[in-house]
Amino acid sequence: MKRFIAFIKKEFLHVFRDRKSLLMLFGLPIAQIILFGFALTNEINHAKILIVDQAKDRASAEIIQKIAASRYFEITDYNADANSIEPEFKKGNVTLALVFPNHLYGDLLHNNNASVQVIADASDPNTATTLTNYIQSIISEYNQQVALATTAGIRIIPQIRMLYNPELKAAPNFVPGVIALILMLVCVMMTSVSIVREKEMGTMEVLLVSPFRPLFVVLSKAVPYLVLSLINLAVILLLSVFLMDLPVKGSIILLFAESTLFIITALSLGLLISTATASQEIAMLLSLMGMLLPTLLFSGFMFPIENMPWPLQLISHIIPARWFYIIVKSIMIKGLGLSAIWKETLILAGMAAFFLVVSIMKFKKRLE
Amino acid sequence: MRTIRFLLQKEFSQIFRNKALLPMILIAPLLQLWILPLAADYEVKNVNIAIVDHDRSGASRDLLHAITSSGYFRMVGYSASYPQALKEIETDRADLILEIPLHFETNVVRQGHEELLVAVNAINGVKASIGASYLSKILQTFNAHLALQWQEMPNTNVRPSVEVISSNWFNPHLNYRFFMVPGILAVLVTLIGSYMTALNIVKEKEVGTIEQINVTPIKKHHFILGKLIPFWIIGMAVFTIGLFAIAMGLYGIVPVGSIVLLYFFLAVYLIAVLGFGLLISTYAATQQQAMSIAFFFIMIFILMSGLFTPIESMPGWAKVIAHLNPVTYFIEVMRMIVLKGSGLKDILPQIGIITLFALVFNGWAIWNYRKTS
Numbered sequence: 001m002k003r004f005i006a007f008i009k010k011e012f013l014h015v016f017r018d019r020k021s022l023l024m025l026f027g028l029p030i031a032q033i034i035l036f037g038f039a040l041t042n043e044i045n046h047a048k049i050l051i052v053d054q055a056k057d058r059a060s061a062e063i064i065q066k067i068a069a070s071r072y073f074e075i076t077d078y079n080a081d082a083n084s085i086e087p088e089f090k091k092g093n094v095t096l097a098l099v100f101p102n103h104l105y106g107d108l109l110h111n112n113n114a115s116v117q118v119i120a121d122a123s124d125p126n127t128a129t130t131l132t133n134y135i136q137s138i139i140s141e142y143n144q145q146v147a148l149a150t151t152a153g154i155r156i157i158p159q160i161r162m163l164y165n166p167e168l169k170a171a172p173n174f175v176p177g178v179i180a181l182i183l184m185l186v187c188v189m190m191t192s193v194s195i196v197r198e199k200e201m202g203t204m205e206v207l208l209v210s211p212f213r214p215l216f217v218v219l220s221k222a223v224p225y226l227v228l229s230l231i232n233l234a235v236i237l238l239l240s241v242f243l244m245d246l247p248v249k250g251s252i253i254l255l256f257a258e259s260t261l262f263i264i265t266a267l268s269l270g271l272l273i274s275t276a277t278a279s280q281e282i283a284m285l286l287s288l289m290g291m292l293l294p295t296l297l298f299s300g301f302m303f304p305i306e307n308m309p310w311p312l313q314l315i316s317h318i319i320p321a322r323w324f325y326i327i328v329k330s331i332m333i334k335g336l337g338l339s340a341i342w343k344e345t346l347i348l349a350g351m352a353a354f355f356l357v358v359s360i361m362k363f364k365k366r367l368e
Numbered sequence: 369m370r371t372i373r374f375l376l377q378k379e380f381s382q383i384f385r386n387k388a389l390l391p392m393i394l395i396a397p398l399l400q401l402w403i404l405p406l407a408a409d410y411e412v413k414n415v416n417i418a419i420v421d422h423d424r425s426g427a428s429r430d431l432l433h434a435i436t437s438s439g440y441f442r443m444v445g446y447s448a449s450y451p452q453a454l455k456e457i458e459t460d461r462a463d464l465i466l467e468i469p470l471h472f473e474t475n476v477v478r479q480g481h482e483e484l485l486v487a488v489n490a491i492n493g494v495k496a497s498i499g500a501s502y503l504s505k506i507l508q509t510f511n512a513h514l515a516l517q518w519q520e521m522p523n524t525n526v527r528p529s530v531e532v533i534s535s536n537w538f539n540p541h542l543n544y545r546f547f548m549v550p551g552i553l554a555v556l557v558t559l560i561g562s563y564m565t566a567l568n569i570v571k572e573k574e575v576g577t578i579e580q581i582n583v584t585p586i587k588k589h590h591f592i593l594g595k596l597i598p599f600w601i602i603g604m605a606v607f608t609i610g611l612f613a614i615a616m617g618l619y620g621i622v623p624v625g626s627i628v629l630l631y632f633f634l635a636v637y638l639i640a641v642l643g644f645g646l647l648i649s650t651y652a653a654t655q656q657q658a659m660s661i662a663f664f665f666i667m668i669f670i671l672m673s674g675l676f677t678p679i680e681s682m683p684g685w686a687k688v689i690a691h692l693n694p695v696t697y698f699i700e701v702m703r704m705i706v707l708k709g710s711g712l713k714d715i716l717p718q719i720g721i722i723t724l725f726a727l728v729f730n731g732w733a734i735w736n737y738r739k740t741s
Contacts, residue, residue, distance in 0.1 A: 021660040021661075024660040024663065024664040035668065035672065039671075040682070041682075043494065046681065092700060092708075113531065115533050116530060117534075117535065122539040122542055123538045123703055123708055124678070125543065125544050125546070128539075135532060158485075158504055159485050159486065160487075162488050162496055163457065163487050166490065185663075189659065189663070194656065281389065286392065293404060303407060304409070307409040312403065330458070
């Protein structure tokens with residue numbers, strides 16, 4: 001036991017003496033929380049729109065005024081030439097063009113029917129559809145204003161209640177995601193590299209011939225990152241409570257217990273990578289290329305999993321972060337207890353056991 | 369010139385002899401380019417809805433029929449009470465609860481007015497608001513439909529209305545993959561370029577072989593060129609395979625604009641990215657350090673590049689960061705040339721900025737390099 005503590009001390013010294021890495025490890029979660037919280041949004045605001053007004057009458061003026069008043073649009077040119085649409089799209093200066101035909105108001109009065117044309121730069125299809133919908137609702141608002149008769153007498157009105165997140169903020173969705181992402185990457189990347197490093201430098205040989213059991217050599221490597229990850233988790237939670245106004249609804253003890261389980265899963269995965277690789281370069285590329293984007297995508301916090309084709313939905317089941325994301329969301333946002341997440345907990349525990357057993361088996365083989 | 373040739377020979381044989389490295393550089397990114405666009409789909413469809421129907425009348429059945437036949441919603445089941453339906457939301461089986469009150473039909477017919485309770489799981493705010501607006505839209509049509517059925521409203525007078533005709537340029541089928549594939553390819557090339565350069569040079573430092581090179585008559589710029597050229601070539605190769613095999617072959621995305629222009633931009637961009645890797649390597653002493661520094665910046669580069677979320681919607685300070693990010697410009701140019709067929713004149717500003725990035729990163733790295741060794 002005393003030896004084990006001495007080894008852990010050595011590992012802590014390794015980690016704390018590397019100031020630059022340490023700074024990045026703590027800087028990253030903070031930067032991510034701030035970016036996700038304040039900079040990144042799927043909502044589309046201030047889209048640049050160009051107007052080709054061939055009508056120049058009451059109708060077009062009123063519609064333009066409505067668009068100018070909307071926070072979704074920023075009109076770059078009130079009176080553009082129809083030929084300028086394509087070059088402006090190609091330069092990427094505007095994303096939408098609105099064309100009012102001649103005699104718009106006249107057609108509306110005499111034929112009861114007129115049309116305007118919306119041209120979208122659909123190279124980004126999401127933005128294109130969303131903006132077209134915004135224009136559509138602005139114009140239907142105008143139509144109602146023009147309409148002489150109001151709609152029929154029957155009204156079924158939905159009373160909409162937004163559960164868990166009444167202000168529709170982005171934080172409840174991404175804070176659990178960032179927690180999963182950061183814990184995963186810090187644990188997998190840092191452990192895998194730190195063990196391979198001793199191999200590559202040759203110091204592993206020295207450690208292995210010491211009277212200390214090889215398994216504990218490896219386990220002691222994982223302890224500092226476990227502690228670091230728990231501190232990171234605390235930092236993220238503090239930021240989310242004080243900066244994002246997002247309190248932890250459920251039990252904090254349960255949240256930390258589940259996080260520890262997830263960290264152990266990630267650490268064992270890191271262990272597995274380090275026993276399977278021979279150089280830091282490979283270990284890093286493997287944990288980065290193999291972990292970063294898949295964790296980002298398949299945890300379900302950026303893109304809905306149910307939209308993916310079924311083979312990918314299947315793959316998402318083997319990503320530990322997916323299950324942990326559900327757990328954090330349930331405890332933090334919904335305030336649920338262990339009874340709601342026992343299934344996810346079991347899956348994580350199973351994964352941790354599997355990774356550990358495989359990496360220990362592999363590790364022993366390498367010693368022979 | 370001869371020195372550089374020998375250095376290149378050394379680098380290439382090191383890369384090709386490493387049996388594990390080459391597949392990692394080539395296969396991992398291409399596999400991702402193939403899979404990730406399939407996964408990245410924001411579109412909100414299949415909103416799962418749980419129903420609590422206290423009325424069980426003709427009107428409530430009609431309403432439910434209107435909702436299910438709209439195609440946006442998938443009924444997950446009837447619950448007896450609201451708390452029971454809430455369980456469905458807690459376990460993520462349902463996204464939305466619709467509660468139809470008792471005497472729904474009577475109230476609608478007699479008073480012409482009734483309220484429904486809609487509870488939405490709003491953890492994902494975007495999905496929640498879209499789901500709720502789909503439902504409101506359906507209710508509007510349903511209201512009009514009821515009016516026709518039960519009230520003898522003269523619906524003959526045509527009301528004046530402006531119609532919207534929309535057309536989508538450059539991507540008429542609104543295929544989201546056309547948007548994602550060029551962006552992801554840009555990110556992968558960036559990852560490989562910066563990581564490989566940073567790690568490779570720091571590796572020589574950590575193992576100590578850089579000392580051997582430092583005592584030879586090899587000049588600093590020879591050494592740096594010898595390191596950069598192989599990774600420049602690898603970056604070009606990865607991009608080429610990605611563009612022709614995956615983007616064109618698999619996804620059928622044929623660049624509308626000039627491929628020569630695309631390669632010209634890539635060539636300059638890669639110099640900037642490799643310079644960034646070089647810069648990291650001058651500040652890092654160990655590979656672990658290089659990795660965490662590179663990871664920190666690349667994470668921010670990717671998130672702030674407009675790959676997943678539009679830059680236009682960012683607040684002012686975030687836009688400034690996005691514009692200090694070289695990845696932003698490459699993704700922009702990729703999408704412009706590949707999807708819109710933009711020409712040289714359209715991307716001149718981006719070329720200028722990327723050239724500036726290339727000069728600053730490399731200049732800074734070389735300046736810093738001399739001081740440390």
